[in-house]
Amino acid sequence: QVTLVESGGGLVQAGGSLRLSCAASGSTLSNYAMGWFRQAPGKEREFVAAIRWSSTYYADSVKGRFTISRDNAKVYLQMNSLKPEDTAVYYCAARFGMATLTRPMTSPSYDAWGQGTQVTVSS
16 A cells, blocks of 8 residues: 655645645555545545546635646645635545546545645635
8 A cells, every 4th residue: 555645734824825745655656546635623524636647626615726736756736825714634645546536526435645734824
């Protein structure tokens, strides 16, 4: 099972940008479908974005502001026009075999998770 490591979180003012990265320890991500989820305090983990081959998927709350992209080594989440409600721990997720990811917006579809990176957006 692949080990995922996120980076790039931090504190930013509303309207600012951050770029999150997720890398696999000891492996490439070329055969994995990838997703980003987030969890705010007191709330359930929610889907943010996913990428499978060249197809991308986004939660309605981030469409037009966030962009998911990838190369063989990493997956990225570019977050623009950040809002205080984007504050959460962001998690990277992976599923081996892109064709097997039939429900990219659901967390049980993924079988590997990173430890999370904190994103805090101040008003």
